[in-house]
Amino acid sequence: MAAVMKSHIRVVLADDHxxxxxxxxxxxxxxPDMEVVGEAGxxxxxxxxxEQHRPDVMVLDLRMPKRDGVAVVQRVLELNPKxxxxxxxxxxxxxxxxxxxxxxxxxxxLKDAPRQEILSAIRAVSxxxxxxxxxxxAKALQRMGKPSLTQRELDVLQLVxxxxxxxxxxxxxxxxxxTAKTHVKAILTKLDAISRTEAVAVAHKRGLIxx
Amino acid sequence: MAAVMKSHIRVVLADDHxxxxxxxxxxxxxxPDMEVVGEAGxxxxxxxxxEQHRPDVMVLDLRMPKRDGVAVVQRVLELNPKxxxxxxxxxxxxxxxxxxxxxxxxxxxLKDAPRQEILSAIRAVSxxxxxxxxxxxAKALQRMGKPSLTQRELDVLQLVxxxxxxxxxxxxxxxxxxTAKTHVKAILTKLDAISRTEAVAVAHKRGLIxx
DNA sequence: CCTGCGCTCTCCCTTAAGGTAGAGAGCCCG
DNA sequence: CGGGCTCTCTACCTTAAGGGAGAGCGCAGG
Numbered sequence: 001m002a003a004v005m006k007s008h009i010r011v012v013l014a015d016d017h018x019x020x021x022x023x024x025x026x027x028x029x030x031x032p033d034m035e036v037v038g039e040a041g042x043x044x045x046x047x048x049x050x051e052q053h054r055p056d057v058m059v060l061d062l063r064m065p066k067r068d069g070v071a072v073v074q075r076v077l078e079l080n081p082k083x084x085x086x087x088x089x090x091x092x093x094x095x096x097x098x099x100x101x102x103x104x105x106x107x108x109x110l111k112d113a114p115r116q117e118i119l120s121a122i123r124a125v126s127x128x129x130x131x132x133x134x135x136x137x138a139k140a141l142q143r144m145g146k147p148s149l150t151q152r153e154l155d156v157l158q159l160v161x162x163x164x165x166x167x168x169x170x171x172x173x174x175x176x177x178x179t180a181k182t183h184v185k186a187i188l189t190k191l192d193a194i195s196r197t198e199a200v201a202v203a204h205k206r207g208l209i210x211x
Numbered sequence: 212m213a214a215v216m217k218s219h220i221r222v223v224l225a226d227d228h229x230x231x232x233x234x235x236x237x238x239x240x241x242x243p244d245m246e247v248v249g250e251a252g253x254x255x256x257x258x259x260x261x262e263q264h265r266p267d268v269m270v271l272d273l274r275m276p277k278r279d280g281v282a283v284v285q286r287v288l289e290l291n292p293k294x295x296x297x298x299x300x301x302x303x304x305x306x307x308x309x310x311x312x313x314x315x316x317x318x319x320x321l322k323d324a325p326r327q328e329i330l331s332a333i334r335a336v337s338x339x340x341x342x343x344x345x346x347x348x349a350k351a352l353q354r355m356g357k358p359s360l361t362q363r364e365l366d367v368l369q370l371v372x373x374x375x376x377x378x379x380x381x382x383x384x385x386x387x388x389x390t391a392k393t394h395v396k397a398i399l400t401k402l403d404a405i406s407r408t409e410a411v412a413v414a415h416k417r418g419l420i421x422x
Numbered sequence: 423c424c425t426g427c428g429c430t431c432t433c434c435c436t437t438a439a440g441g442t443a444g445a446g447a448g449c450c451c452g
Numbered sequence: 453c454g455g456g457c458t459c460t461c462t463a464c465c466t467t468a469a470g471g472g473a474g475a476g477c478g479c480a481g482g
């Protein structure tokens with residue numbers, strides 16, 4: 001088996017939805033120049049399959065069990081700095097996108113992209129050409145200049161989003177309530193929000209927090 | 212064409228992600244007893260295609276542009292009260308699920324369900340047998356007994372989730388701030404939350420609000 | 423070395439939010 | 453028609469949240 005093949009693009013898929021994997025596999029295997037060589041249902045499997053197959057392109061869902069997209073991108077690029085990774089996700093507000101791209105993912109796509117765009121993105125990435133969907137490019141520009149949160153602030157934001165009070169947050173982070181307030185105030189300023197609830201809404205929209 | 216077919220199950224798909232449609236179509240058309248006769252990318256298209264094809268089963272994504280799943284279920288059952296609708300969604304906390312099911316959808320599925328479960332759900336629904344995934348059944352039981360919000364409270368909750376203050380909410384709904392507070396307090400009680408921010412978190416988890 | 427940044431903490435003050443209680447008007451259903 | 457529910461509004465009180473200003477400490481980078 002596997003007799004004639006020249007510039008076959010070998011692809012590994014990683015997505016936790018069987019339906020999506022099937023859809024991608026179907027549209028990829030229909031192409032004469034592409035082939036799916038592995039399908040992963042979670043982050044760890046994705047890494048294992050990458051090592052096993054060393055594909056030309058890895059198509060990666062951002063949100064997955066066990067290990068999320070960002071972590072997989074990191075690990076795979078450790079294994080092979082020249083790896084070609086195409087990140088996919090459902091949401092266009094995901095902050096993680098930028099983390100992936102700045103870490104070295106070669107492309108990014110929304111799941112609701114039409115077939116043709118998905119295929120041409122895979123081809124682009126396989127040739128080491130970066131592919132960035134226009135919606136993401138636009139988001140990236142919007143994000144420019146906007147202040148970024150520190151790790152501590154993200155910790156606090158997470159708790160704020162869960163509905164915790166300043167006192168509660170202070171207890172959980174082993175700091176004083178005053179300090180918790182300080183962080184919250186910084187968050188409000190950076191996110192340009194008037195109240196903590198608005199801050200949560202903004203953070204959600206920007207994909208700074210999930211759930 | 213279409214020569215021999217006895218109990219072919221004719222299916223219309225509705226999902227805004229081409230990838231998902233492809234995946235479902237691939238796995239359905241592979242079955243000897245099933246056939247995809249139409250694919251819709253939004254709610255309106257879904258209704259049109261239902262009328263056009265009168266399929267045995269309609270597989271419907273809950274979240275779609277133009278008209279969401281709930282509205283489509285409503286409309287299709289108006290057209291044909293015996294319609295067999297299988298609702299799919301990504302999130303298991305979606306309050307809308309229960310609305311769909313109580314309105315007469317025959318089955319419900321999570322998108323991360325394995326292939327076999329999806330296919331057997333379609334078969335079940337086509338024979339007018341209800342199909343409820345175990346996770347949803349569990350959620351339904353959990354939801355039992357828990358107080359439900361009134362329409363007005365949902366309106367207020369929506370605004371609270373956007374980070375609006377009571378005063379702001381009052382202005383937008385043309386009521387006094389006191390009344391807005393009354394509603395918020397009712398929401399807090401019903402959702403068993405201490406603060407508005409926690410209420411938003413709970414509402415999110417339960418799928419009472421989106422985004 | 424020292425500058426900048428992130429994290430921590432403090433004090434004061436104003437306003438918004440949450441808790442309790444009560445009440446009237448409209449509406450649907452038994 | 454009366455009871456229950458929803459929506460509306462009121463008053464009072466307590467606590468949490470937000471705004472402003474400042475300051476010390478540690479650590480990495482120029």
